[in-house]
Amino acid sequence: MSDKIFVSAEEVARKAGVSRSAVSRAFTAGASIAPETRRKVMEAAEALGYHVNHLARGLMRNESGIVCLVVSDMGTPYRSALIKALTQQLQNAGKIAMLVNTDRSDERVDMALRQAIRYRADASIVLSGMPDKSLVDLCVRNGQRLVLINRNDEHQGPLRINLDEDDTAQSVVTAFLRAGCRRLAFANSEAGTPSLMAREVGFVAAAREQGLDVTVERFGPTGYESGKVLAQRLMTRRERPDAVFCVTDLVALGFMDAARHQFSLSIPDDLCVVGFDDIPQAAWNSYDLTTFAQPIEEIAAAAVAWLMSDDVGQSQSLRLNAPFVWRRSVRSA
Amino acid sequence: MSDKIFVSAEEVARKAGVSRSAVSRAFTAGASIAPETRRKVMEAAEALGYHVNHLARGLMRNESGIVCLVVSDMGTPYRSALIKALTQQLQNAGKIAMLVNTDRSDERVDMALRQAIRYRADASIVLSGMPDKSLVDLCVRNGQRLVLINRNDEHQGPLRINLDEDDTAQSVVTAFLRAGCRRLAFANSEAGTPSLMAREVGFVAAAREQGLDVTVERFGPTGYESGKVLAQRLMTRRERPDAVFCVTDLVALGFMDAARHQFSLSIPDDLCVVGFDDIPQAAWNSYDLTTFAQPIEEIAAAAVAWLMSDDVGQSQSLRLNAPFVWRRSVRSA
DNA sequence: TTGTAAGCGTTATCAG
DNA sequence: CTGATAACGCTTACAA
Numbered sequence: 001m002s003d004k005i006f007v008s009a010e011e012v013a014r015k016a017g018v019s020r021s022a023v024s025r026a027f028t029a030g031a032s033i034a035p036e037t038r039r040k041v042m043e044a045a046e047a048l049g050y051h052v053n054h055l056a057r058g059l060m061r062n063e064s065g066i067v068c069l070v071v072s073d074m075g076t077p078y079r080s081a082l083i084k085a086l087t088q089q090l091q092n093a094g095k096i097a098m099l100v101n102t103d104r105s106d107e108r109v110d111m112a113l114r115q116a117i118r119y120r121a122d123a124s125i126v127l128s129g130m131p132d133k134s135l136v137d138l139c140v141r142n143g144q145r146l147v148l149i150n151r152n153d154e155h156q157g158p159l160r161i162n163l164d165e166d167d168t169a170q171s172v173v174t175a176f177l178r179a180g181c182r183r184l185a186f187a188n189s190e191a192g193t194p195s196l197m198a199r200e201v202g203f204v205a206a207a208r209e210q211g212l213d214v215t216v217e218r219f220g221p222t223g224y225e226s227g228k229v230l231a232q233r234l235m236t237r238r239e240r241p242d243a244v245f246c247v248t249d250l251v252a253l254g255f256m257d258a259a260r261h262q263f264s265l266s267i268p269d270d271l272c273v274v275g276f277d278d279i280p281q282a283a284w285n286s287y288d289l290t291t292f293a294q295p296i297e298e299i300a301a302a303a304v305a306w307l308m309s310d311d312v313g314q315s316q317s318l319r320l321n322a323p324f325v326w327r328r329s330v331r332s333a
Numbered sequence: 334m335s336d337k338i339f340v341s342a343e344e345v346a347r348k349a350g351v352s353r354s355a356v357s358r359a360f361t362a363g364a365s366i367a368p369e370t371r372r373k374v375m376e377a378a379e380a381l382g383y384h385v386n387h388l389a390r391g392l393m394r395n396e397s398g399i400v401c402l403v404v405s406d407m408g409t410p411y412r413s414a415l416i417k418a419l420t421q422q423l424q425n426a427g428k429i430a431m432l433v434n435t436d437r438s439d440e441r442v443d444m445a446l447r448q449a450i451r452y453r454a455d456a457s458i459v460l461s462g463m464p465d466k467s468l469v470d471l472c473v474r475n476g477q478r479l480v481l482i483n484r485n486d487e488h489q490g491p492l493r494i495n496l497d498e499d500d501t502a503q504s505v506v507t508a509f510l511r512a513g514c515r516r517l518a519f520a521n522s523e524a525g526t527p528s529l530m531a532r533e534v535g536f537v538a539a540a541r542e543q544g545l546d547v548t549v550e551r552f553g554p555t556g557y558e559s560g561k562v563l564a565q566r567l568m569t570r571r572e573r574p575d576a577v578f579c580v581t582d583l584v585a586l587g588f589m590d591a592a593r594h595q596f597s598l599s600i601p602d603d604l605c606v607v608g609f610d611d612i613p614q615a616a617w618n619s620y621d622l623t624t625f626a627q628p629i630e631e632i633a634a635a636a637v638a639w640l641m642s643d644d645v646g647q648s649q650s651l652r653l654n655a656p657f658v659w660r661r662s663v664r665s666a
Numbered sequence: 667t668t669g670t671a672a673g674c675g676t677t678a679t680c681a682g
Numbered sequence: 683c684t685g686a687t688a689a690c691g692c693t694t695a696c697a698a
Contacts, residue, residue, distance in 0.1 A: 003395070004396075004455075004475055004476035004477060005475060005476055006450075006475050008690090008691060008692090009691065009692065018668085018669090019668070019669045019670080020669085021668075021669065021692095021694080022667090022668070022669080024691095024692065025667095025668090025693090032667060032668090033667070033668085034667060034668085037667080037668085049474070049475070051447060051450045051451050052451055052691090052692080053392070053451070053453060053691055053692065054451040054453070054692095055388045055391045055397060055452065055453055055690095055691080055692090056388075056674085056690075056691040056692040056693085057691085057692055058692095059386070059389055059392065059675065059676090059690095059692070059693095060673080060674055060691085060692050060693045060694080061692090061693070062336070062337055062674080063337075064388060066431075066452075069432070074413060074416060074417045074420070075410070075413045075414045075416075075417040075613075076413075077408070077410070077413075079413075080407060080408045080409075080410075080412075080413035080416075081408045083408075083413075083416075083432070084407045084408040084434060084436075087407070087434040088436065091433070091434060096431060096433070096448055096452070097432045097433075097434075098399075098429060098430065098431050099402070099416070099420050099430045099431070100420070100424070100429070101417060101420040101421045101424060101430075103421065114384060115429055117339070117384045118384050118385055118387040119388065119399075119429070120337065120339065120386060120387070120388055138382050141382065142337055142338060142339050142382070143337035143338055224613070224617065253617065256619075257617055257618035257619055258618070260618075260619075261618045280557070281614060284557065284586065284590055285590035285591070285593070286589075286590055286593075286594075286619040286620070287619070339675095341674090341675060341676090342675065342676070351684085351685090352684065353675095353676090353685085353686090354677080354678090354685060354687095355683090355684065355685080357675095357676065357677060357678095358677095358683090358684085361677080365683060365684090366683070366684085367683060367684085370683080370684085385675090385676080386675050387676095388674095388675080388676090389674075389675035389676035389677085389690085390675085390676055390677070391676090391690095392676070392677090392690050392691065392692090393675085393676045393677040393689080393690055394676085394677070394678095394690095395690080
């Protein structure tokens with residue numbers, strides 16, 4: 001199938017009239033080599049089209065330079081934005097991203113981690129799903145770094161990056177109350193991941209503190225279509241909600257579209273809506289959605305910084321803020 | 334920075350009481366090994382947490398299993414959908430995707446291809462930008478396969494996948510005429526890539542055949558915000574267009590939002606809009622955009638099939654269809 | 667600063 | 683079917 005014929009350091013050495021190790025040194029940052037020798041090597045390398053074999057280098061150095069990104073739903077705005085930020089920052093740090101798609105079953109996350117191990121990835125970053133504990137242990141035991149983004153769990157060893165959502169529920173409730181809303185609802189998916197469920201629980205609790213009940217509805221995957229269905233369900237209730245907190249922006253946008261086009265509701269006059277993520281579409285004129293901004297660049301920066309750092313770094317947990325973004329989907333006064 | 338300590342085949346061999354090569358065979362599909370021996374090996378491997386080192390395997394087999402994806406604007410709906418399809422299909426074919434972000438300068442595409450060569454990727458798939466001819470040659474010379482998606486150019490060696498857009502311009506003009514539109518416009522970005530420019534040229538030509546002039550406007554990058562600016566420019570003209578073909582869906586959605594919210598126009602009553610790509614957002618209720626569907630799965634399938642195929646495959650060019658998707662942004666009668 | 671030589675973890679070859 | 687042995691292309695002591 002493939003018969004690649006790459007030029008090796010040996011050939012470069014011959015052409016440049018130096019030893020094999022001189023070639024190696026020429027391509028190693030901070031190696032002790034005479035400028036003149038390096039020039040000769042580089043010249044020969046350029047002429048022959050030589051490129052260091054990172055497979056071999058990784059084998060020797062015990063450091064592949066590869067970082068494995070484990071992701072599902074990568075077509076989604078939030079996920080793709082995060083992938084973009086991560087690949088960019090990894091490249092800036094001299095690493096290269098390997099991308100594993102884990103759509104379908106959760107078992108795939110384990111497969112992904114296995115791939116990472118096979119390629120001796122320096123680290124893995126898990127954006128979706130939860131790897132089996134035994135595999136996490138295996139990674140850690142093998143000295144492979146592991147970053148878990150938004151999977152609030154109790155694994156030992158890896159870096160866990162989560163959002164600090166202590167205040168979000170409070171903010172939303174306050175916003176809704178100020179807007180004069182009293183019939184609150186929460187639109188959730190059936191994904192049931194910890195971070196999503198925490199959002200629901202927090203909102204219900206915060207509302208109760210103000211003496212308000214929340215109508216909770218859950219349906220399907222976490223996306224636009226589910227938002228529409230959730231609107232159909234919530235908006236046909238006897239006590240129609242006048243404010244809804246949607247578990248993500250995508251759900252919120254679907255909700256808004258159904259509310260407007262199927263129920264002829266006006267937003268924010270008849271219904272206030274808040275989402276979560278601040279995907280680009282949330283800012284589009286048709287929606288102008290009030291939401292919380294995922295600190296994407298900070299997440300990526302934190303992940304990369306940690307996996308580049310020298311210290312052993314025991315199990316560590318990081319909490320980042322998701323700032324409230326005020327737009328027009330909630331009445332202001 | 335990293336001191337990974339993975340278990341090697343040697344250790345497994347010792348534990349299983351067999352030779353190193355037996356272990357290798359146990360993990361090689363179709364190798365001649367006794368079932369009992371394989372069982373012993375697998376058992377020991379499982380117990381020790383052994384995983385074949387693909388760096389070493391790639392070195393020996395001269396086939397890394399890596400396919401390099403070269404992409405810019407990966408946060409965009411179309412791009413991320415294509416990445417998703419490609420990673421999925423590559424995995425199904427037993428390959429793994431390496432992702433290189435080439436945002437910023439075009440020179441980065443060359444850097445990306447260099448990375449692919451360094452990791453001895455079995456193939457590279459370029460979704461954005463144009464690599465330098467010398468690098469393409471280098472890849473080809475080294476026996477690395479190369480797929481260029483939507484970069485209609487004249488390189489030798491690689492597989493080129495393009496859309497067959499011969500009929501699209503015609504379809505759009507016909508649709509606009511049927512809707513009773515006479516003042517046509519084309520909203521383009523300033524990216525100036527061949528495929529985008531071909532869209533413009535084709536549309537202008539098709540309109541002229543019907544005796545109609547097209548007002549062409551170009552602005553900024555190819556995205557939502559540019560669409561808004563383009564609307565501002567086109568809709569303030571003396572002869573206000575009553576139909577616009579936007580170079581991509583993202584541009585079209587921005588255009589629609591500006592037309593509606595800044596010029597209070599009704600779509601499709603005052604203005605007909607057609608886009609290109611059929612990103613998920615085009616189907617959202619707020620837009621319901623008539624557009625052409627990128628055959629994403631077919632593109633991915635074609636790319637993967639070609640790079641898995643055995644035949645030497647001389648320079649080859651593939652043209653896929655982008656079906657017209659009728660929605661409500663164009664008056665039907 | 668340079669070259670020599672050993673070794674990284676595999677797989678392919680070739681006897682047995 | 684199995685086990686030794688020689689690659690694969692590179693880095694890194696070590697000695698010169």
